[in-house]
Amino acid sequence: xxxxxxxxxxxxxxxxxxxxxxxxxxxxxxxxxxxxxxxxxxxxxxxxxxxxxxxxxxxxxxxxxxxxxxxxxxxxxxxxxxxxxxxxxxxxxxxxxxxxxxxxxxxxxxxxxxxxxxxxxxxxxxxxxxxxxxxxxxxxxxxxxxxxxxxxxxxxxxxxxxxxxxxxxxxxxxxxxxxxxxxxxxxxxxxxxxxxxxxxxxxxxxxxxxxxxxxxxxxxxxxxxxxxxxxxxxxxxxxxxxxxxxxxxxxxxxxxxxxxxxxxxxxxxxxxxxxxxxxxxxxxxxxxxxxxxxxxxxxxxxxxxxxxxxxxxxxxxxxxx
Amino acid sequence: xxxxxxxxxxxxxxxxxxxxxxxxxxxxxxxxxxxxxxxxxxxxxxxxxxxxxxxxxxxxxxxxxxxxxxxxxxxxxxxxxxxxxxxxxxxxxxxxxxxxxxxxxxxxxxxxxxxxxxxxxxxxxxxxxxxxxxxxxxxxxxxxxxxxxxxxxxxxxxxxxxxxxxxxxxxxxxxxxxxxxxxxxxxxxxxxxxxxxxxxxxxxxxxxxxxxxxxxxxxxxxxxxxxxxxxxxxxxxxxxxxxxxxxxxxxxxxxxxxxxxxxxxxxxxxxxxxxxxxxxxxxxxxxxxxxxxxxxxxxxxxxxxxxxxxxxxxxxxxxxxxxxxxxxxxxxxxxxxxxxxxxxxxxxxxxxxxxxxxxxxxxxxxxxxxxxxxxxxxxxxxxxxxxxxxxxxxxxxxxxxxxxxxxxxxxxxxxxxxxxxxxxxxxxxxxxxxxxxxxxxxxxxxxxxxxxxxxxxxxxxxxxxxxxxxxxxxxxxxxxxxxxxxxxxxxxxxxxxxxxxxxxxxxxxxxxxxxxxxxxxxxxxxxxxxxxxxxxxxxxxxxxxxxxxxxxxxxxxxxxxxxxxxxxxxxxxxxxxxxxxxxxxxxxxxxxxxxxxxxxxxxxxxxxxxxxxxxxxxxxxx
Numbered sequence: 001x002x003x004x005x006x007x008x009x010x011x012x013x014x015x016x017x018x019x020x021x022x023x024x025x026x027x028x029x030x031x032x033x034x035x036x037x038x039x040x041x042x043x044x045x046x047x048x049x050x051x052x053x054x055x056x057x058x059x060x061x062x063x064x065x066x067x068x069x070x071x072x073x074x075x076x077x078x079x080x081x082x083x084x085x086x087x088x089x090x091x092x093x094x095x096x097x098x099x100x101x102x103x104x105x106x107x108x109x110x111x112x113x114x115x116x117x118x119x120x121x122x123x124x125x126x127x128x129x130x131x132x133x134x135x136x137x138x139x140x141x142x143x144x145x146x147x148x149x150x151x152x153x154x155x156x157x158x159x160x161x162x163x164x165x166x167x168x169x170x171x172x173x174x175x176x177x178x179x180x181x182x183x184x185x186x187x188x189x190x191x192x193x194x195x196x197x198x199x200x201x202x203x204x205x206x207x208x209x210x211x212x213x214x215x216x217x218x219x220x221x222x223x224x225x226x227x228x229x230x231x232x233x234x235x236x237x238x239x240x241x242x243x244x245x246x247x248x249x250x251x252x253x254x255x256x257x258x259x260x261x262x263x264x265x266x267x268x269x270x271x272x273x274x275x276x277x278x279x280x281x282x283x284x285x286x287x288x289x290x291x292x293x294x295x296x297x298x299x300x301x302x303x304x305x306x307x308x309x310x311x312x313x314x315x316x317x318x319x320x321x
Numbered sequence: 322x323x324x325x326x327x328x329x330x331x332x333x334x335x336x337x338x339x340x341x342x343x344x345x346x347x348x349x350x351x352x353x354x355x356x357x358x359x360x361x362x363x364x365x366x367x368x369x370x371x372x373x374x375x376x377x378x379x380x381x382x383x384x385x386x387x388x389x390x391x392x393x394x395x396x397x398x399x400x401x402x403x404x405x406x407x408x409x410x411x412x413x414x415x416x417x418x419x420x421x422x423x424x425x426x427x428x429x430x431x432x433x434x435x436x437x438x439x440x441x442x443x444x445x446x447x448x449x450x451x452x453x454x455x456x457x458x459x460x461x462x463x464x465x466x467x468x469x470x471x472x473x474x475x476x477x478x479x480x481x482x483x484x485x486x487x488x489x490x491x492x493x494x495x496x497x498x499x500x501x502x503x504x505x506x507x508x509x510x511x512x513x514x515x516x517x518x519x520x521x522x523x524x525x526x527x528x529x530x531x532x533x534x535x536x537x538x539x540x541x542x543x544x545x546x547x548x549x550x551x552x553x554x555x556x557x558x559x560x561x562x563x564x565x566x567x568x569x570x571x572x573x574x575x576x577x578x579x580x581x582x583x584x585x586x587x588x589x590x591x592x593x594x595x596x597x598x599x600x601x602x603x604x605x606x607x608x609x610x611x612x613x614x615x616x617x618x619x620x621x622x623x624x625x626x627x628x629x630x631x632x633x634x635x636x637x638x639x640x641x642x643x644x645x646x647x648x649x650x651x652x653x654x655x656x657x658x659x660x661x662x663x664x665x666x667x668x669x670x671x672x673x674x675x676x677x678x679x680x681x682x683x684x685x686x687x688x689x690x691x692x693x694x695x696x697x698x699x700x701x702x703x704x705x706x707x708x709x710x711x712x713x714x715x716x717x718x719x720x721x722x723x724x725x726x727x728x729x730x731x732x733x734x735x736x737x738x739x740x741x742x743x744x745x746x747x748x749x750x751x752x753x754x755x756x757x758x759x760x761x762x763x764x765x766x767x768x769x770x771x772x773x774x775x776x777x778x779x780x781x782x783x784x785x786x787x788x789x790x791x792x793x794x795x796x797x798x799x800x801x802x803x804x805x806x807x808x809x810x811x812x813x814x815x816x817x818x819x820x821x822x823x824x825x826x827x828x829x830x831x832x833x834x835x836x837x838x839x840x841x842x843x844x845x846x847x848x849x850x851x852x853x854x855x856x857x858x859x860x861x862x863x864x865x866x867x868x869x870x871x872x873x874x875x876x877x878x879x880x881x882x883x884x885x886x887x888x889x890x891x892x893x894x895x896x897x898x899x900x901x902x903x904x905x906x907x908x909x910x911x912x913x914x915x916x917x918x919x920x921x922x923x924x925x926x927x928x929x930x931x932x933x934x935x936x937x938x939x940x941x942x943x
Contacts, residue, residue, distance in 0.1 A: 013787050042771045047612070050779075058776060058787050063768045065615060066778035066788075067608065068638050074605035078612025078620065079768060081596055082564055086616065086769045107601035287585060287594040295563035295618035296767055298593045301736035307559050307698075308588040314555045315728060318545035320334020 001038050005031040008041065008061045015059045020210070022173030022199025023052055026120060027059050029179035030089075034062065037184055044087045047076040049096035051127050053120035056091045070101025073108045073117065080113050083296040084280045087187060088115040095125045098134040098154050108192060109163030111279040116186040116193045117165075119156060120173070122201040123208055130204030137261070143206040156196040157258035161251055161271050166191035168239075168254065168271040172229055173199035174210060178267065185269065191278050198229075198267070218263070232257065232268030241273040324503060325478035326357035326723070329485070330546045331499035333361045334725055336492060336537030340546060341366035341839075342723040343915060345943065348571070348661040353413050354382050356943070363538055366724070367689065367839030371919035371941050374533065375488065377481045381406040381435045382413055385422065386943050388438055393446040396531050397439065398484050401451035404436045450527055452484050457522060461515050476515045483519025488527060489535040493520050543728045549719035550575040552690045552729075553649055556697025557621060558586055558595060561736050562647070564613035564620040566598045566606040571661050572720040573623045573651040603628035607635035611644045615777065617741075617767025619701045621647035625717075626655045626668055633675040636710055640680025642777045643755070643763070643802065645704035645711075645739075649697065652716040652835075654913035663913030664717040666835050667887035669895065672712045673864050679799070681806045683707065684864035686714040688820070688838030690724050692861065698734055699817065706739035706812075707805050708762060714863070716886070718836035718915035740764040748772040753784040757797060761804040806865045815870050818862035824854040828879035829929060831857045832904060834892050837884050837916045844922040853929045855882075860892060866899045875902045882906040882928060886916055907936045914942030 008031035017023045034044060044062035048054040050069035057064025067075045076090040097105050097119045108117065123136040130144035134154045141148040160168045167189040171182040179197065186193035200210045211217070215226040232239070237257065241250045254271040277285075284290040302308050323344065330340045341360045347353035358373075360366050373390040376383070381403040391397060408426075409419060425431075431441045439449045454477050455470070462473055479500065486496050493516075500516055501509045523530075554576045557565065567577040581597040600606045606622040613620035624632065629650050639646045652668045654660025672684050683703050687693040696713055704711040742752075742764045754775035756763045763784075766773035776786030781798060783789040823831075823845045831841055838859050845855045858874045860866075875881055875896070883893035883904035888911045893904040908924045910916050920939045927933035 010787075012785065040771070041774050043769060045616075045768050055788070058778070061774060063774055064776040064778075064786070065612070065768070066776070066780065068634055068779055071604060071608045071635070074600065074608035075612040075615075077598070077605070078564065078566070078609030078614075079616045080612075081598065081609070082613035082616035082618035082620065083767070083769050103601050104605055107605070283596055287596070289592065290594065290596070293593070295594075295596055295613060295620075296616045296769070298561075298563055298618075299588075299591075300561035300563075300619070300738070302589075305735050305737070307561060307731075307734045307736050308591075309559050309561075309593070310587040310589065311555055311559060311731060313586060314551070314558070314583055315545060318547050318551065319543060319728075320331050320546045320725060321337075321540060321542070321544050 001040050003035045003038055003040070005035045008034050010059055010061050013058050016055070017052055018203045020200070020202035021052065022122060022201070023056060023120065025173035025176050025179065026118070026197060026199070027056060029176045029183055030056070030060050032176070032180045033183035033187065034060075036180065037187060039087055043085070044089070045079055047072045047079065047088065047090045049092035049101060051093035051096050051125065053091055053093040053096065070096050070099070070104065072096070073101065073104040076115055077108065077111070077113060080115050081279070081283070082294060084114070084291060084294050089187070090115065090117040092119055093133070094119055094121045094123065094135040094156070095133040098156060098159070102134070105159065106163045109160065109165045112164060112166055112192045112276055113279040114190055114192070116183070116195070118183070118195045118197055120199055121156065121196050122199045122205055124201050124204040126201050126204055130201075140207055142204060144204055155258055157270055158255050160194040160196075161254050161258065165194040166273045166276050167193035167269070169194070169269045170196040170198065170267045172213065172267055173197055174213070175267070178231070182269070189272065190274055191276055198265070228263055228265045229267050230264060232266045232270065237268070239269045239272045241271070244275070247273065323357070325482055326359060328479070328482055328496070328499045328503050329359055330723055330725070331502055332486065332491070332496040333535070334544060334546050335495040335498050336535070337540035338363060338535070338538065339365050339725040340723065341368065343369050343718070344721040344723070345914070346662050354386060354943070356383060356387070361535060367843050369840070369915060369917045371917050375485060375531070377485050379477055379481060381408060382411050384435060385411070385438060388442050391442060391447050394532055396448045396450055396488060397442060398450045398452060398481060398488070399435070399439065401453040402455055404434065404451065406435045407433050408435055408438060409433065448531065450484065450488065450523070450530070452480065452519070452522070454480055457518055461518050465511055465514060473511070476512060479512045479515045480519040483516045484523040486535070487520045487523035488530050491535040492537055493517070495537065496520070544725055545728055546723055546725050547690060548575070548721060548723050549690045549693045549715055550721070551579055552694040553697040553715065554579045554583070556694040559731055559734050560698030560701040561619040562595060562621050562701060563593070563618045564596050564598070564610060566600050566610045566620070566622045567624065568600050568603045568606050568628060570625050570628045572653055572717045573625050573628070573649065575720070576623050576649065603631040604635060607632040607646070607648065608638070611635060611639045611646045614644050614646045615768050617769070619705070621649060623649040623651070625651040625653045626671070627658065629668070629671070629675065636682070637676030637678060637680060638779045639710045640676065640682055640802070641779055643708040645701070645708055647700045647704050647711045647713060649713045649715065651720050652714065660913035662717070664836070664886060664915050665911065665913060666716050666885055667891065667911070669714065669834070669863060669891040672714055673895070679803065681707070681709045681802055682864060683709060683711045683809060684714060684862070685711065686834045686861055686863050687719065688835060688859050688861065690719055690722065691726055691729060693719055694729050696861070702735070702737040703809070703813070705741065706737055707809055708739065708765060709805060714835065716836050742766045742770070742773070744771045744773070754786045755782060755784045755798070755801070757784060757801055760808050761801045762808070810865050810867065813862065815867060818867045819870060820859040820861065821874060822857040822859065823849070824856050827854040827856045829855045829882065830875060830878045830880070831855055831882045831884055831925070832860065832875065832892065832896065833857070833884040834860045834863060835886070837886060837921065840916050840918040840921040841884060843918040844925055847922050848925060848929070853926065855925065855929075863892070863895065866895060868899050871896060872900050872902065875900070880906060880928060882908060882925065884908040884916070884921065886910045905935065906933065908939065909936065910939035912940055912942055917941055
């Protein structure tokens, strides 16, 4: 189907993010990615958690399910399992996915459902006025923190890799082109794809700002800012696992890259493995007709509305006569 | 132990007998005292009683604990090797029980060994049948060419069954049939050998045995021996449940495992299937079930109290977003971890009020295993028709009791999906998921419907499903959601909401819910034979409470007797709150063990003969 980014706009909804918020970039990238992939809006479901990022689905004209804090992944799983024909994207913040929802983050990796998970990573809880999120580095004191952050930061890329995500990438909300490409790759990936999307919070994170990412504080001899972000794909880094024998090697390489932070921050694809069975494959190995007649598409009754189920399989095991 | 009980139940069933079985076990894997209490009769049985006619023990503790329950002329089968066991030294006895036991032994002048306890029983005309299990096993091992006894010690349960049925003079062929139906072929053959060895040993050895016997009868109808867990699973399949999520918890998990085992079901010429997902926690369980429901599948989750506590937030989301999700809630001994493998009915108020804020929900409470089956199926019709979460309240007693029933008729079960639109209905029109309608129900499309892109949010929302905090919209949305409960009150037939048993015009009426039902019906039938008349109102829909019908049944009675397995008489409280009618007698039990017919009979009789306090607390059980 031919679609344009404008087909994915929601005219009736005012996007109530702060001026300069990275969420706008992510919204634009999502709309562009959907259009470029020619997705039909009704076939796409965006499932979000709570926080500024949770509002993302209201601003994109596909089905939107704005759920509970930390729970986007379980809802997304239920939707995808019930109807695997849907293109499901889970959307959340760093606190949402790596704090309150960390258990789901890890366990989703064990299942490898064919869907996409994008974390909006800005280091703070914006909607509750800027507390430290699980990705804020220790000892940093963003502007609304009464004291410097006492907790170590979690490493989202590393956690995704060791949890079993089969596509792990990072992008940047202000690089809409890179983000669009990354989202497209994630959607096209067969299996669970994770994108750690870095974004400034112009209101509460006064450390990891747009200027900080751009390296305005690190000018070269000619006065040109040295961006902290660099693209893995431009360094010849090969994230693709082609054979199970090289899986650990690729994981180790990706984990090493995931350690980089500070003056050099890699974006792009860290790890990609396509031969792993998806959760849908695993269900289909038990239920041969699962993909053609998934739970949401089964006929429950005959023309008279009577349940067509034959319980004899159950009853035979219980009969005493 | 479960296997033994199952074989016993099946063998009785093959002989046309009805069985009611209750399973009691500790929260451990093995070692602590577990038992199965079975009642057998030619007529249908609805509950447990206190008395025991034949006690079949694998170990000394079982004898010690249950000796007081064994009736005169009853029997005790015991391991001959345990005779010299010093009972106060049994390592699995909890200290507080040891004190009690010591007192009991002292008061009755009982010596320190099991033999002494049994001598005490014999004085009360109980017959003791010592069986040399190990010697029998050694002989069987030799016959089967298995020298290592440890490999066949598990067969002690079949030996006990053999001895039991021999003492009861029951047809051995039927027991063999039950053994064969329980095990895979090869193991069945071994167990049949063991069974015969034990049966024949008992016939040879115990000449002067029990003066009662178990007689088979001829039955034409097809019957099943079924647990509450199994009945719920079957009901869900019948009702169209196609996604079930769960996190392992007692006593709910057996249902999900049973569903997974029978995942593929026939539907005439085709097949359908239920996807069972074991999630990482109960939070994921309810929320993924809600997700599946939004995508158009009938979806449910199953849990007990601690799991439901974690589900509270998800339940509120489902109420706010009008999600047809079903939660099967097996109550167990609470609060906290409580009595994790025991029974309780203390979660009615929690089921009614879980979740912050106000949102509509339906609460169904089954009173027996048969109702578990139909309610499990109907829950999905209610959930989809009224677009709200349905909580199906069951309790551990029902979950783990086994009962004989004629096969549940189910050929005419109707699926009602409510206002579920398809692509054809919405194409080319503006679709609003939360459209304001007269009755509050907005026609629904599954996610993925062409022309039906829509939104959900846990925030207050407008008709499109986008966030809205506007005052008029908020007011209308609250009213839209809540007034669906009026529809439930109006449309759901009263026979799905309550049952009335016994004497309709009596000045005495019992009111209850859940598993005490069986004991209450048996008791009022027994009392009727003595000329004491009672009615019994069994509540099945607890929210929204059918207020007018409750009033109709309760108003003007002289004695209203509330029977519940909890401390605070929760149903009585709800009835008082909604109808202004107060139950003037309470019979309550919160030991973690189900209420028995013996207890209810005694407590009711005490009330009717003016000998009871307003509040009687029952404590029978082990």
